[in-house]
Amino acid sequence: MGEPTVGVTPPRVLTIAGTDSGGGAGIPADLRAFAACGVHGCVAVTAVTVQNSVGVTGVHAIPPEVVAAQIESVATDIGLDAAKTGMLASRPIIEAIVGACDRVGIGGSGPIPFVIDPVAASMHGDQLLADEALDAYRTLLFPRATVITPNLDEVRLLIDIDVHDRTAQYEAAKVLHGLGPRYVLVKGGHLSEDTDGCVDLLYDGHTFTELPGPRFDTGNTHGGGDSMAAAITSGLARGLAVPEAVVLAKRYIVEAVRNSYPLGAGHGPVSPLWAIRHWWEEPTP
16 A cells, blocks of 8 residues: 655645746746745636747737636636736736636635736836726726735836836825725835835835835846735735735745846846755755
8 A cells, every 4th residue: 555645735826827938937937936935826828928038029818718717717626715917918818807706706805815916017118018908907907906016117007107216106006006906015126216225115005014125236037026926925825914925025035036047148037946945955865
């Protein structure tokens, strides 16, 4: 008779996002972060990208009904403790996601926390989504969100506020909260005026919380936003309140950037490997 197994089912999370053939961002980054944070990651693929460290040269969107079916298939069998979004590609895909999430209890008044990472800008600040898709974020997704996690380029595209200082960061958080999410996290990584640190700002409609961290001299930050949102999702799946999950994610992403590495000719990725014990380097007993 074989040896009995000892596994215990971890918290279950879902990423609704696009692929990255270079492995730096999107679903690969989410799954790495989920594993490093000790949760089981499931996926609903929204788009397949042709991409490497230099840039994106092609995108193939998945039919909206297939995206919705992936969400419902996972939620009705495996079950979910939290979910997040990444690149959503188009308004029809967003509308299909909203319908599927409402049916299975993700976000809104449902029991499953929903982290919206509004991937709308490239690493260089260029707009990735049509205006109608940006409007769908504002009117359909944000009111259902437990927390949204825009960077400053996405803030500019979503609410037309160009954040260059802390005052504008606070104003942006207030305007974004007015669109319906329970919490807003305005990330400060692109605030070039902060030369020595990186301050993310959390707002719940009443209280502002600054989360300071170091600023690193590196261009290898591909997938940083995805990874932070995935870490927040993991914390929520473990039952943490939003502020505690965000603090955990801030600690996670600081170390992921500290341990980022070069890859290819362009921007390398942040690394979750700091959080994984190097069991393969230990001597065999």
